[in-house]
Amino acid sequence: MLRPAMPGPRRGRPRARHDRALPADAVQPAVAPLLAVHRAAAPGADQRGLLRGYEVAERLHQGQLRKSGAPYITHPLAVTMILAGLGMDTTTLVAALLHDTVEDTPYTLGELRADFGEEVAVLVDGVTKLDGERWGERAEAETFRKIVLAAAADLRVLVIKLADRLHNLRTLGFQPEHKRARYAKASQELLVPFAERLGIHMLKREMDDLAFAARDPAAHLSAAAAVRTALRDAEPAFGPALARLRIALAEQRITGRVSIRPRHLYAVHQEREGDLDGLRPCDAARLLILVDGDERDCYIALGAVHAALHPIPGRVKDFIALPKFNLYQSLHTRVISPDGDLLDVIIRSRAMHPVAEYGIVAHIREAGTAAAGAVAGRRDLVWLSRLLAWQSDAPSAAFLDSLRADLAPGDVAVFTPSGEVVALPGGATALDLAYALGPETGDLCIGALVNGRLAALSTELRSGNVVEILTEPGGGPSEDWLGFAVTAPARVRIRRSLDRCRAEEAAAAGRRELLRALAARRVDLLAAEAHGDSLRIARALGHEEVDGMYAALATGSLALDDLLARFTGA
Template sequence: MPDEAQPLTAAKPESASAPAAKPAPHASDAKNDTRGPIEHAQSAPVEKAAEATRPKPSPTLDAGRAKGPASAERPVQPPVVRQPAVQPTRTGSSNRVRARLARLGVQRANPYNPVLEPLLRIVRSNDPKIENSTLRQIERAYQVAERWHRGQKRKSGDPYITHPLAVTTILAELGMDPATLMAGLLHDTVEDTEYGLDQLRRDFGDTVALLVDGVTKLDKVKFGEAAQAETVRKMVVAMAKDPRVLVIKLADRLHNMRTMRYLKREKQEKKARETLEIYAPLAHRLGMNTIKWELEDLAFAILYPKMYDEIVRLVAERAPKRDEYLAIVTDEVQADLRAARIKATVTGRPKHYYSVYQKMIVRGRDFAEIYDLVGIRVLVDTVRDCYAALGTVHARWNPVPGRFKDYIAMPKFNMYQSLHTTVIGPNGKPVELQIRTFDMHRRAEYGIAAHWKYKQEAVAGASKVRTDVPKASGKDKDAINDMAWLRQLLDWQKETEDPGEFLESLRFDLSRNEVFVFTPKGDVIALPAGATPVDFAYAVHTEVGHRTIGARVNGRLVPLESTLDNGDLVEVFTSKAAGAGPSRDWLGFVKSPRARNKIRAWFSKERRDEAIEQGKDAIVRAMRKQNLPIQRILTGDSLVTLAHEMRYSDISALYAAIGEGHVSAQNIVQKLVQALGGEEAATEEIDEAVPPSRTRSRKRRSSADPGVVVKGVDDVWVKLARCCTPVPGDPIIGFVTRGSGVSVHRSDCVNVESLSREPERILDVEWAPTQSSVFLVAIQVEALDRSRLLSDVTRVLSDQHVNILSAAVQTSRDRVATSRFTFEMGDPKHLGHVLKAVRGVEGVYDVYRVTSGRSRS
């Protein structure tokens, strides 16, 4: 099993039979080099050292050249005069001068760090007009990363800086923009060093900071048996802000997979499985096939080493005969294209080890049947040439019926475009052909990364780093298609309620099984094979799907469960009734993940809303039987606390459980009354008309000492303000309230400004915590939304022995859940342990304390 896979190559494929091309400039050398990014980075100093060991000209000859043309006219000195100049005993001063001049010459010839030269060579090939100021910014990013990672080592023993440098080289090979390259160099600094995000933003700007922050937050989400789907969803959420975040993450994973041999076997298998189940499918969804293929082969080699070695051996054995047949086919295709005056590049299509394995296992086909099927790729300049080349091929060889697919007119889900056909080639053997333009090929290879490649070409020569999407000149349609594709991906992840279903949707491969149908307006809709008119309706719009009552296909009325075929013209009829909705029976025949998820979400919401209302009614009836004050109890914190104690995420979840019959309303009321100290105590507890007497003040102080004293005043009721929830260590002030004692606020509380308008009511206070002191703390939790997320968070808080008083949660359209908890705790030093424990919950990527409604404190 090879230790390391070959790196990505961004060079265009060349014809198998084309004459050898002239040596390319230095950019192509970097692309066609078989060394990996780390080897590129490490080889630069070695090459320079090799140059330094070459024989140097004598100082006299150097001096003669330095004097210019005039000196050349002087007569040549006799050998006896020149001989002493080369004696070692007389060259000490000359050597020092010559070394200094050599260093100056090297600096003039190569002003950048030699370690960066392989990377910058690729960058220059992507954008020949790139300015030196932009290259300097990339070099500065490397210098910052190298300084902060200095002293850190990888498992291999290499300096850690080799990893971000290798990741950035991969990004450069993909053709990414300078901002992404800088983010690639810095992507581990915020997480693994003391270099903060704010400082990075000041040094390199908002865009680079956004990219680094996105990659850092992806790394915070922990993997686990139940966390993979949440991780994928978080990636797509991050991609919503800037898709380059995900490209960096894929490049990061690719380099880690290339160097996986330094980890323990168990860790290798875990990472390889994550790669196969998450990263490779996501790269496929983004159209980044070069990344996908290499990730799959690397993971395959780790997970199934014996099978991998066997396939490698079989491929090596059959390669000579296959290459010989491939050369014959390629020569004949090129001859026909030249005769038709079609400029084209014809290459053999590589077979990937994991792809061969999948066909052998999944399809049950023999290796010979798979590998002997020759595939070639024809690249032309225009779409017109694609169809002309297709006609030329079909004129020579007979096509296999049913094997022609036009993905140019009807692109795949990931915007893949090409003509596919299978013909009966020489000796009666089948030959697969892909015909596409060079632009289509680049999109097929690099997917979403090609979008920035187009951008760079459109604005080549710009004077500064491009940090956002400019208006593409000449590439508008491609850019629009790419962004429409991104919107389609984001809609796809938003419409999936359950994370497991989301991962299932990710693995749903449209490239192999799909049909194309038409709307009445002539628009093309791609659906999975076996799709029905209901799938079509939901693909058009969610509301259209919910209200569908009938369908017409090719002008004929058909049942909703009918199967659609390629080219069908589909029209659906919708209901205008207010209560119209889907049928549960539809779940038995719909094929698309979108339709299935939307139907389930509709019934879940309808059923939950009804259960919540039924639960509320049951609670009210139970309270009326005991003559309890309904409004005051339901609006207090007691029910919230009880819901959390019973492991429900919020009050609505408790109501829903009551409405669905999981919990008895009478039992809930009894627990509520017991928590308030019995029926009489419950009535007294909620009596808002009773002023805080001194006796009550002493009682509250004894049970929950705020841990604050007022300077110069004894026996005064002190309470901690809920608006800013101060804890020991925070700077505080006291404010005399009317009838409620002294309220203690943080000095930076948003309410201090208004309180300061009455300076006579401001008091000096100081912390004096005791063992009985209790403090309010508010924290905010940002996590990937999933089922039972809040239940898991509240369970962890409960395990940390904090008393939750209130909880609020909001879920954004990007399916990020932002929860705010207010709880009591005795020792504020324990807060750090609480935050760490909450960060360990699957799906949680950020937790911090909040004060006065501000984001962080």
């Protein structure tokens, strides 16, 4: 636990300034690199707010130290540098400098709002963890739920959280070994998938590799050595293929850049399942073709690639016509090199490249500071809409497990008979699709037609499948559905429906028991319900509705004799 810093007297709010240039003597050496990076990305930005944010953060964190022994201010400064390197707007950078002040110092959210405005306060509040003493075991789950809800209004909350986690992973070596592994595991299960969902692959790759190093240091060292050895021969190994591709592209009058793109260590380790013996350059890198033209030129380039190098049937993935859930667009194909190696080739336009690397950050940068919040709150990210749809129904105990399932890697795009495209995680079944189409459709489904053929609800779906969900009025979920439901929306809704059915059955059983007991004493339960006596007794016992009281009787948490005494006045 950090000990709260005890700042000196609060400074009054500085008066607004209209000049944007900062005199050299006004800039502290520690913050000068941050201002330089931000100035390069946003030459016209007013940096006075950024400097004031640093001064307040440094004052509030004074006396606090990191596990490394470094002053605590080095952490928010490093997080802000990561975001400045991504080209984030000034408001986000100010919020990043202040992101731990409300959590770890006496500075309140109200004070922050008064000093820096509502927009900064919303971002800081979004990334502030809930009090563990107050929330207990629910704190972690409810903190993530809070982040999700804040991100629904402004995705910059998640971007700040990712930069915060990246720097903590960079400095994880100062933590005890048992904490390193646990922290890295949580990062790969929850934060890395969020980076992928936002399309910020620049952060995802580094977070993946740092978490990999913390969870399995030996495997990480082995992968690093194998990849380093393989890439040493990359130029000669890829040379013949590169030469053919450049000639083929030139023949089609397609201009652009063809380059070797190394893969990150964890991706190589995963694909080879840890067996890195004989790792070749084609296993450690892919070819990237950046086309100067538009989408049409990307498809022409794909034809040129297949003309120059023999394609592998069924290995073309078109993420231009059908973008990924994180707005990623590219063409992927696998071909055979002149030397007989399998090569992965990625094709995208230069306009697609920033989104492919930086995801939502590219959209925020493009919109500019004034519109950053609006862009960051965009709802065309299907995964976020899906997450918001089920999160409120998940209790704290199940929320994190459901979130991990919803963020699991892999994506499948299926079509409804009307042509609607529905994105689902890998391994999703027809039942998952039914719930993705709506909770009512899910509850009433009885089967599916997959590509025109009758299929069970447990059928695993593949990209490109055309699926029609069959429903029947009066149907409902069954316990065995939980055995093959993969997505969080489906599992949460099924559990909720089953719990509701059990509660209704318990209430009916309890009411029957009470009805018989009261009839033996010549007391009319129907009359008591009609006059409101049953509801009054239920609320006196702490139940909002009479069904809760009846269910408590059926489950044994309420004694029949006690309840009879209240109804008979005995």
